[in-house]
Amino acid sequence: MRTELKPDICVIGAGSGGLSVAAAAAAFGVDVVLIEKGKMGGDCLNTGCVPSKALLSAAKAARSVRSAAAFGVNAKLEGIDFPKANDHVHSVIAAIEPHDSVERFEGLGVTVIKSHGHFVSPDCVVTDKHEIRARRFVVATGSTATVPPISGLDTVPYLTNENIFELREAPAHLIIIGGGPIGLEMAQAHRRLGSRVTVIEGQKALGKDDPELAAIVLDQLRAEGVDLKEHSSVEAVEQRGDEIVVKWMSTDEGAGETVGTHILVAAGRSPNVEGVGLEAAGINFDRRGIKVGSDLRTSNRKVYAVGDVTGGLQFTHVAGYHAGLVIRSILFRLPAKEDRSIIPWVTYTSPELGHVGLSEKEAREVHGDKVRVLAADYSGNDRAQAEGLTKGRLKLVVGPKGRVLGADIVGAQAGEIINLLSLAVAKKLTVKDLAGFVSPYPTLGELVRRASISYYADLPGKPWLRKMLAVLRAFG
Incomplete structure (x- = not known):
């Protein structure tokens, strides 16, 4: 009962x-x-x-x-x-x-x-x-x-997010299937903790993010020693003694194989x-x-x-x-x-990669040439210079009347900075709103204000504005 x-x-x-x-x-x-x-x-x-x-x-x-x-x-x-x-x-x-x-x-x-x-x-x-x-x-x-139907995968002791955090010893060579946020976060973490790491991605790694900014993350991972194989499909997996062999087909390299000690499946959910x-x-x-x-x-x-x-x-x-x-x-x-449209996301690699709202491509499909992209580089930020965190960029996607339609950012604390930009998108704020707030100095958050101010960069050269200023000066 x-x-x-x-x-x-x-x-x-x-x-x-x-x-x-x-x-x-x-x-x-x-x-x-x-x-x-x-x-x-x-x-x-x-x-x-x-x-x-x-x-x-x-x-x-x-x-x-x-x-x-x-x-x-x-x-x-x-x-x-x-x-x-x-x-x-x-x-x-x-x-x-x-x-x-x-x-x-x-x-x-x-x-x-x-x-x-x-x-x-x-x-x-x-x-x-x-x-x-x-x-x-x-x-x-x-x-x-998600465990893709790869030949031989079920014959080897593969890892997923459900058991990788139970490892008590660092993998000698971790092979990761999937170059999305989960795969790349785990790739960088294990590489920095001493493992050799290979990532195999069937398409473009971080393909849902701004290509220019995603490239900064991928370049960093490669610089740290992660072997990143994009446009490479996994054909088969097999056990060879104490090692795992992953056979792949690449549009750039043709057929090949990678031999490792552990395999992590990070191919979506x-x-x-x-x-x-x-x-x-x-x-x-x-x-x-x-x-x-x-x-x-x-x-x-x-x-x-x-x-x-x-x-x-x-x-x-x-x-x-x-x-x-x-x-x-x-x-x-x-x-x-x-x-x-108001949902943000962040990939927590170093540098971090964040997004909210419309991408530049999506915005142009709706608003055409009324879209402007405003940018600010970390290299122009004093706090970033002080901390040696100059690798990064912020982009604001701005539509008619200066409304903030979306934002992308790569760099240190991108996940924190995207909070303000998520508010801007959700509440339909304009660049005037973002340019008008006072940001404490020196902070990485100043990047938002710097990018917003650039919306008005051409104003000093406007003939009508110069004439108006001349008239005002005439009054003393």
């Missing part, structure tokens, strides 16, 4: 999106059931954003020692203690875990069920011991690493739609995810879906954004509409 529960909201999945919905609803005194079969915190806390950034921080520390001589500091890197770097990764997870724990959410008033849950009808979800009939349901089951009982619930979906409207409702009007499982932009902050929209709709009956 299962215990019947009748909450106001039932959430399936305790990752970023699900936790945010549950916490917000509980704060308003709403009865919530939260179902999670795995670890609380989901992919982000346990196998994604948190451990990857912790490992990148360890790698950055190693890089700082290696480059200390440029600042007159005679430091020597005597070795990398990879197990201790791995300890740092898990200490960061442990520090954050209580915030996402069962105990905290039960303390908030949420009923947490640690079990697999699935729909058995349009208005009922069951677990091993419970039957939940809620007024509204939220599916937040996230995504998992797939939404977790299996085993949720979506068919029984009358929810439309395909391999790309659950189909939702701009209000994040599924084909079953009692059910919403948030985060990676919807098949859109797969970022933790998107799941949190979705959660806010769903709470607005379920609790307050207010209209909620997803706007993907």
